[in-house]
Amino acid sequence: MDTMSLAADGLVGYVTSVAEDLGVDIFEIDINLDADLATVIILVDAQVPVFAEFPLLLTWDEVAGWALRIDTDGRGATVTLEFLDEDILPDSALVRRFLWDAIRGNNPGVLASPAFRLPNACDDLEQRLARFCN
Template sequence: MELDFEDAAARGLRGYVRLVAEACGAGPNCSFIEWDRPLRAYIAVDGRLPGFPTRDVALWWQEEHGWAAGIETHSGQDIILLTYLGTEALPAPRVVARFLAEVLGRRHPGQPQPPALRRVTDDDLLDRLADYARPALVRHNP
């Protein structure tokens, strides 16, 4: 199942990823979204991790596991996920930015294994994403 590119949930996912990217200091062209279900998003960020001085750092979001931080491979394959933020599907952008700052600051936040698969209903996740399609003054930001 794929989201309709113009429905409220799709606009909300674009808005949410944009807000997370801004909170993390990433530029407007540093992210992309995979629209097939399960939904996924990627944000390239500045910085390096100890032990991986030649690898770019990225954030990866999956609707089932939430946000994770990882490193890029040199082969163009999937990123290597190193730590997961936690169990919340859509944490506030400032929470994701704090997680990234801790990762880059070598404080080893989060958990190395993905959280259990979420049993969130599609309607709940899509409704929460649609909230991010609304203007900032109206949106409830958890």
């Protein structure tokens, strides 16, 4: 994704709106607008019951959308727990419910990674993201 595009600004706006709606403290937000694959990592102050000893990450990428992961070694190695199989850009309330259901010990997502699109595909993602520009 072009770092100077409206889509890049929109991704920042979208992630900010999702983060503000999560209802948990956030330690860090990392948005990577790599030319090959745009990604987001949100480190939240919450855990899932089965893996309470591991930091919980809410992640997004332009292929699979939102996922819950745990940081297994403190150096960036993560394991995916489940994916939110709704849409590449679901409403922030759906992302919040996905996170909160997992924190409560439910399994709100799917195990298999959805493939909503290919990286840098010629589709409507950039236009959809541009709606979130400030």
